[in-house]
Amino acid sequence: MTDKMRIKLDRTLCDGFGICARHAPEYFSLDDWGYAVLVGDGNIPDADRDAVQRALMDCPVHAILQIGERRPDEKPIQPVREPDLEHLKTEDNEAEWGFTR
Numbered sequence: 001m002t003d004k005m006r007i008k009l010d011r012t013l014c015d016g017f018g019i020c021a022r023h024a025p026e027y028f029s030l031d032d033w034g035y036a037v038l039v040g041d042g043n044i045p046d047a048d049r050d051a052v053q054r055a056l057m058d059c060p061v062h063a064i065l066q067i068g069e070r071r072p073d074e075k076p077i078q079p080v081r082e083p084d085l086e087h088l089k090t091e092d093n094e095a096e097w098g099f100t101r
C-alpha cells in the first residue's frame with residue numbers, strides 16, 4: 001500500500017496554536033506554555049495517518065514535517081555539478097555603466 005508515515009516536529013517554529021493536539025492528541029501534546037511536543041518516535045501507523053496528516057496540513061507555521069524515506073528502487077541522488085569557473089567569460093557580459101548629463 002503506502003509508505004509508512006514518519007514525522008518530526010520543529011519546536012523552534014511552533015507558535016502554540018494547538019491545532020495539532022486537537023487533530024491528533026495521541027501524537028501531539030502541549031507543554032505548559034502551549035507549545036507542541038511530539039509524543040512517540042514519529043512513526044505513524046496507517047490507522048492514524050489521516051489525523052496526523054490533517055494536523056500537518058493545518059499547522060499554520062508548518063512546524064510538522066513528514067520525513068521522506070527513500071525507497072530501494074529509487075534512483076540515487078545525482079551530485080550537484082559546480083559551474084566551470086575556469087572558462088567563465090566576463091569581458092563580454094559585464095554591465096556597462098555610464099552617466100548622462
Ligand code: SF4
Nearest residue numbers: 014015017018020059
Ligand atoms: S499546530 Fe503547529 S503551531 Fe500549532 S501547536 Fe501544533 S505544531 Fe505548534
